[in-house]
Amino acid sequence: MNYNFKLLEDVLGNRITTDEFECALYSTDLAPLPGIINLLFKTTPDAVVRPETPEEISEVMKFANKNRISVTPRASATSALGGCVPTRGGIVMDMSSMDNKIEINEKERTVIVSCGVVWKKLEKVLNINGLALMTYPSSSPSATVGGWLSSPGCGVGTLKYRRVHEQVLGMEAVLPDGEIKGYSEKENHKFLGSEGTTGIITMVKLKVRELPESVSPHLLTFDSQEKFADVIQELVELKPFNISYANRAYAQMMKDVQGDNTNPDFEFRILVVFDGNKKEVAESVKKLYKIKKSGGIGVEPAELAEEEWGDRFNPMRIKRRGPTLLAGDLLVPLSRLNTVISKLGKININGLGIEGSVVSENKAIVMPMYLTDERKFMDFIFALRHLKKMNDIAVSAGGIPYGTGLWNSPYVNKILGGEGLKEKTGLKKKIDPHNILNPDKYLGAKLAIPSLVFHPKMYGLSMFLAEIAAKPLRFVGLIK
Ligand SMILES: Cc1cc2nc3c(=O)[nH]c(=O)nc-3n(C[C@H](O)[C@H](O)[C@H](O)COP(=O)(O)OP(=O)(O)OC[C@H]3O[C@@H](n4cnc5c(N)ncnc54)[C@H](O)[C@@H]3O)c2cc1C
Known part of the structure; x- marks a missing residue:
């Protein structure tokens, strides 16, 4: 599809690209993609944007909402379940430039941090100030704050200090319609662990601890x-x-x-x-x-x-x-x-x-x-x-x-439980009625054929058959 991305150039300058080669770099995460994926989804985005402020994110979301273009948030892509891989082309929003704030309050033992900051860098800055994270992922050298908060949130130290979600005291997020909103500790659950399907996390306030004397x-x-x-x-x-x-x-x-x-x-x-x-x-x-x-x-x-x-x-x-x-x-x-x-x-x-x-x-x-x-x-x-x-x-x-993304979406009923799934589906419909933000992930595929392929009862067989079908189709050039 051809969209008039020129309108976004006024907001983002050269931080938007529709270059085919650059866009192709955003069509996978850490895991190798089986051929089936190209039969079912359009994994190469039409454009990649690199916002630096919540206001820029808001403008992109307003544009996408108006034109019914899907937006896939992506940070360092260290996850391997297809969560940050587009399914309908559209816009990939690269969050790695949202990394300009680390504001420590030593007395309160808290830190306000932008979502694109990498965990290892955050830990280093905290340590210099006599503080430490309670828990962090083992992908800390590359994984971002926003990426891990969108995941189930278990990592090093979770045994003692619990999941990272429990250390989030508040956050700012941009909603699918472009509204920038602050959320209290009680409302955070709308976004934490939601794998980028309900809003874009831009900044969070985290509880931290005193740097331990001995490890x-x-x-x-x-x-x-x-x-x-x-x-x-x-x-x-x-x-x-x-x-x-x-x-x-x-x-x-x-x-x-x-x-x-x-x-x-x-x-x-x-x-x-x-x-x-x-x-x-x-x-x-x-x-x-x-x-x-x-x-x-x-x-x-x-x-x-x-x-x-x-x-x-x-x-x-x-x-x-x-x-x-x-x-x-x-x-x-x-x-x-x-x-x-x-x-x-x-x-x-x-x-x-x-x-x-x-x-x-x-x-x-x-x-x-x-x-x-x-x-x-x-x-x-x-x-x-x-x-x-x-x-x-x-x-x-x-x-x-552990985690849903695209590949584990047939298990979402088990992962969230019946009530949890109902609650999350209701929230998604309310917050993102046009299903623009990271569609086909987490709560399951909505496109007709993928929803059949990813149906819990069909998944095993369909993966096998589609993979077989991928070979001749790739040979005649119908899929990549
Ligand atoms: C060596 C290694 C070790 C790992 N260890 C752990 C571990 O200990 N614990 C663990 O849970 N995982 C682990 N992982 C998986 C992965 O690193 C984590 O899920 C990580 O937190 C993802 O962060 P990311 O910045 O790479 O996000 P991405 O992979 O880019 O994105 C992950 C998901 O978050 C969404 N997203 C990204 N940024 C935002 C945002 N700002 N707002 C809303 N949604 C957003 C994306 O759409 C996607 O669904 C590991 C992976 C590797 C390779």
């Missing part, structure tokens, strides 16, 4: 999965800052990319991190040593624990063993972690790496990762189908896929 990581190893699964539950009672874990295959892949040719001598390992004042931390460590005394548990040297903790921002480094890394992302009851891991092990994948963390007293994230080659047609089709099996394993254990 103490400990690396435990286990000779059996059962022992690991028992101990991880005991560790939660020590109220650590963070607990992360990995299986032998994941550790092996990490060693390979580091050029270390020794084999891990454990089945699972746990990195547990305590923080606080020196006395508190010393007491927690004493309790940890009591647990460590039982059989089948090893303790790695302190330097290794420090190294592993320092490496927390690199969970996907195994991608270098590629060419293609696929990863599930599941949120499961901690009490079912052992069952989920056992079931994942029964999927026919050679060397399935598993990495994850504990995010509350009773919930854990599980990230099963495996390598494939997107250039090899059949290999890639079959590899992709494992992701659905992984989601189904989580659901059968009382868990959910």
